[in-house]
Amino acid sequence: MMEKKTTMGHAVSVHLRAARLLRKVSPKFFAISALYCVVSALTPYITVFFSAQILKELATARRAEILWQWVAVSVLCTGLFAVAASFLYQRKETLLDDLWGRKEILFIGKMFSMDYADLDRQQIHDLRAQIRQNENWSGWGLMRLPEVYESGLKSIIGILGGIALTVSLFTARVPASAGGLTVLNSPVFILVLAAGMVSVSMLAGACNARATACWSNAASDATMGNRLFGFFGFFGKKRERATDIRIYNQQHLVSAYWNKNASFGTDGPIGKLARGPMGIYYGLGTGITVVITGSVYVFTCLKAWAGAFDVGSITQYVGAATAMAGSIFEVTSLIGMIKTNAGYLDTAFEFLDIPGAMYQGSLTTEKRSDRKYQVEFQNVWFRYPGAEKWALKNVSMKFEVGKRLAIVGENGSGKTTFIKLLCRLYDPEEGQILLNGIDIRKYNYRDYMDVFSIVFQDFQLLSQPLGANVAGCADYDERRVRKALVDAGFGERSDTMPEGLETYLYKDFTENGVEVSGGEAQKIAIARALYKDAPFIILDEPTAALDPIAEAEIYSKFNDIAGDKTAIYISHRLSSCKFCDEIAVFHEGQVVEQGTHAALVANEHGKYHQLWNAQAQYYTE
DSSP states (O other): OOOOOOOHHHHHHHHHHHHHHHHHHOHHHHHHHHHHHHHHHHHHHHHHHHHHHHHHHHHTTOOHHHHHHHHHHHHHHHHHHHHHHHHHHHHHHHHHHHHHHHHHHHHHHHHHHSOHHHHTOHHHHHHHHHHHHHHHHHOOSGGGHHHHHHHHHHHHHHHHHHHHHHHHHHHSOOOGGGGGGGGGGOHHHHHHHHHHHHHHHHHHHHHHHHHHHHHHHTHHHHHHHHHHHHHHTTGGGOGGGHHHHHHHTTHHHHHHHHHHOOTTSTTSHHHHHHHTHHHHHHHHHHHHHHHHHHHHHHHHHHHHHHTSSOTHHHHHHHHHHHHHHHHHHHHHHHHHHHHHHHHHHHHHHHHHTOOOOSOOOOBOOOOOTTOOOOEEEEEEEEOOTTOSSOSEEEEEEEOOTTOEEEEEESTTSSHHHHHHHHTTSSOOSEEEEEETTEEGGGBOHHHHHTTEEEEOTTOOOOSSBHHHHHHTSSSOOHHHHHHHHHHTTOHHHHHTSTTGGGOBBSSSSOTTOBOOOHHHHHHHHHHHHHHHTOSEEEEESTTTTSOHHHHHHHHHHHHHHTTTSEEEEEOSOGGGGTTSSEEEEEETTEEEEEEOHHHHHHOTTSHHHHHHHHHHTTTOO
16 A cells, blocks of 8 residues: 545544444453553653752752652552553453454454445455455554554643643743843743744654655555465465365475565564664664753753743753653654544545445345245346346246255356355346345345355365354254254264263364364255255255265255145255155356256257266266
8 A cells, every 4th residue: 555645624524434333343452552651651740840849849948848748649649640650551451452352353243234245246255355464464454553542642741731831931030140041031032942842843743754754655565564474474274175285285385474474574564664764764763862851952942041941940841852752752752643643543444435336225034934935936047246247137937835846057157146145145147036026125134134044165164162053042942953964964073072962063163162074064054054944945965075875865865854835956966856746947147057967968969968878877887
C-alpha cells in the first residue's frame, strides 16, 4: 500500500468509527486506558513540581520543618502515582491483549453474516488476508487505535500540565536592575519565543510523521515477507507435511526462502528506508527536540540570572517546558500516524461494509408434519460471479416428495451448483426455484435453510466433543444424538470412545482427543445431517474417498434410514445410485436425461449409458 492522500477530517472520522467498534467488543479497555493516561501523564509534573519546591526551600530559608513537609508530601504523592500507574498499566495491557482477540469478533461476525456468494469469492478472502497482514507486520488498522488513543490523551494532558507549570516562567518579570536582560520582559519577545518553541516542536513532530508515512511505502514488500514467513517459517512444524519433506527434500525450498527473503533484513526495503529517508526524518525529529530543550534551558537560566525567580524554579520550568514540548511533538507526530493509518482503516471498513445483496424474504416456511414439500426448477440459468461460462443452462425439473433422486454427471457438469442453488447459497440469474409453488426468495432465508440437511463432499468436523459435532451446539439431546450415530453406522464405535459423547475429536485441544478415520468422519457427518431432521436430506459426494463397495453400502443403509424424507444423492459412481427412484443426468450445465436406472442404461445413445459402460469396464473381469 502506497501512502494515500487523505484529509484530516476523513482520518479522524474513520478513527472515531474504529473506536466505536472496538468499544463494543471491549467496553472496559478505553476507560482503564484513559485513567492510565491521566496518571502517567501527570506523574512527571508531580515530580518536577515537588522537586522545585524542595530546591526553592534549600536555596532560600532552609527551614527544616517546611523541607520535611515537602519531602513527605512528595514521597506520598509520587508513591501513590507510581502504584496507581503500575496497577493501571498492568490492567490496560491485559485488556489490550484481550482486545487483539476480541477484535476478531468484528471480522468473524461479518463472515458469519456475509452472503455465501460473497464468501465464496477469492477477492473477499484476499481482502481479509490483506487486513490481517497489515496488522501482523506493523499493527496498522484497527489495532493501531489503542496507540493513537493513548498517545493523544497523554499528549493533551501533558500540554495542559505543562502550561499550568510554565505560565509563570513567562509572566515572572526581570527587575529593572538587570539592564539589557529586561528585554526578556517584552511581550513581543515572549510571544516570539513561545511561538518559536511551538513551531519547532511541530516541525519535529512533522518530521516524525513523515518518517512514519514511509512505512506505508514498504507495506507491499512487508506484507509479502510476512506471508512468506507465516508459511515457510513454520513449515517443519506441520505434521501433514512431514512425509513430503523427507521424500522430496523440501527443506531445500525452505532454505532458499531463508536465504533470499530479505523483506525485514538490513538489505531489504525497510532496511533501505531506515538508512535513507525514514532514518533521516526520524533523526531530524529527534535532533530538533534537543534544540527545543536547549532553548528552554537558555531562556530559563537567563531569567534566573537576571533575578526573575530563584534557582529552585529552574527545575520546575525546565522540566515542565521540556515535557510540554515533547507533548506537542507527540501530537504533531500523531497527526501523521492518523493520516497514514486512515488508509489501512479504509481497507478494514471496505471488508466490514460489504453489503448483503441476497434478499432475505419474509414468508415463514410452512412446518408440515407430512413433509410434503415440493421443489421445482423452472428455466434456471446461473453462472458464477466473474465467469463467462454458464454453470447451469435452462434447468427445469420437479422433485417428487419422499422419493430418492440421484444426480450424476462428469466433473463440472453442474451437479454441486444445482445443490447450491436449491439450498439458496446462490440465487439464479434467470428463472426461478419454487417451494410448494412459491419462489424460494420470498421465504425467510433462515427458515428456508432449515428445510435442508446436507453432507457436502468437503464437509468439516470440529475439534469438539462428538455429541456437540453431531448436534451443532454444546447443549444437545443425548438420546437423539445416539440414535443419529446408530443410524449412521457409528453406534458401536461411539460406545468404545473413552468419554462417550463428550470425547473430543482430534487432538487440537486435548491429548485425549480421538483421531477418527475418513470413513468414521463421514458417518459422523451423516449423523449430523440426521440429527437436524430436515425434510430434505442431500449427500453431495461425501464418500468420494471410499472405494465403490464401501460407498454403495453407506448409500444403501442411508436409503433405509432416510425414511419419509426426500433424499438427493450426488455421486460419480453410478452403481451407488441404482436404488434411487429417479436419476437426473447432468452434462455441461444441463439436464440431458432423467429416468430410472433401468430405463437410462437401456438407452444406448444416452449419456448415462455411456457413463455406465465407461465405469463398468473397471469392475468387470
